[in-house]
Amino acid sequence: MKLSFTKYFATLFILLIWSTSLFAQNLIENNCETVTTKDNIEHLKSLRLEMKPYEQDFYNKQYAKSSKSGKTINKIPVKIHIIRNSNGSNGLDQYQLEDAIENLNSIYANANMQFYVFEEINYIDETNSYDHFIKGDEKNLLETNYAAGIINIYFTNYIENASEQSICGYGINQDNKKLILMKNNCATNNSSLAHEMGHIFSLVHxxxxxxxxxxxxxxxxxxxxxxxxxxxxxxxxxxxxxxxxxxxxxxxxxxxxxxxxxxxxxxxxxxxxxxxxxxxxFSTQQLARMYAFFQADINGFIQSDNNIELNEDYSVIEHDLKTISIYPNPVIGHKIQLKDAQGFSSLTFKIMNLQGQTLYGGTISNSQISIENLSSGSYILVLTNADSRIIKRFIK
Incomplete structure (x- = not known):
């Protein structure tokens, strides 16, 4: 009897260890669940000849000696979907979204790309999708929560793969659809969103x-x-x-x-x-490939006439205006103070929100810009003169 009792507890102990190990494995967070399909590879191959001159163009701009050469910044719209509880609570907040987009733009600036939020944020109030989103569930979302012709990004609280493992996210670029599913706390870790966006622009692990x-x-x-x-x-x-x-x-x-x-x-x-x-x-060749893929497949990223207005190209010439800075930032009071702006004639400004909408603009006087009518938050300042244009982000 004593032996059987001992065996019982030994077996129970082994089962406990095994179940704990299994549970721990299920808590492991994988990096990415994006699958590079044969269709993705074939599509990239079909564009290779068309991409070659764009890659060379990227290298020419990258290594150009002349300060007058400038860089063309490609503005790319993204539709944001934030999944919340059914009662509208929780979900990625505005500041987290702004940080995520700002970090994304700081990384992709080297690829001459700038992302902006297209139209209003779409909130999806669905507790099941917020608490336990399973890879593949995006098929249900796309029926009523998808903006055609541009990149769609969905943020939710928890994502799980088919093996019941927590994952940071994944991207899909197929069937004329480009979308990213992203776990909220991975959206702000400064690399996962940029990683998934890399897949959208043809990069492989x-x-x-x-x-x-x-x-x-x-x-x-x-x-x-x-x-x-x-x-x-x-x-x-x-x-x-x-x-x-x-x-x-x-x-x-x-x-x-x-x-x-x-x-x-x-x-x-x-x-x-x-x-x-x-x-x-990203490496230089990765940047060149993304730039070229975008140029060669541009209709897959910007198809709607509604987002052409903010997609106009502009040159950022990296001399002169680059010396101007906003000080202090965050701004104190109701005026932006521009440091080292004296001496620039015909200097104009435009202030935009992070959705890419122009709020107002004008001519700069005494190195100051009034922001008295702006509410607290993050904004984009575009400075322009006859020779160049530069972008600054500021917080009021």
């Missing part, structure tokens, strides 16, 4: 299309244009993770490629599975 097998890209780079992510200034990646990347953003894995060479991946690349806090930039 640095470890390649498959997240379950070791990349065939070689460390020596000899097949970099055909294997892995197909980009040659991103080193071969054996699939980075929190297990093989330490808190100092150093790769500590020991895997080797087919030639026996030790992998040395870039732990700071946004399209990797590295620690989210480590990811901070």
């Amino acid at each position: 640095t470890h390649g299309p498959s997240s379950s097998t070791l990349t065939t890209e070689l460390v020596d780079g000899s097949n970099c244009d055909t294997d892995g992510d197909g980009i040659c200034d991103t080193p071969a990646d054996p699939r980075l993770s929190t297990k093989n990347t330490n808190s100092n953003c150093e790769y500590i894995g020991g895997l080797t490629d087919a030639n026996g060479d030790l992998f040395s991946p870039d732990t700071e690349n946004i399209m990797s599975y590295s620690r989210k806090a480590c990811r901070s930039y």
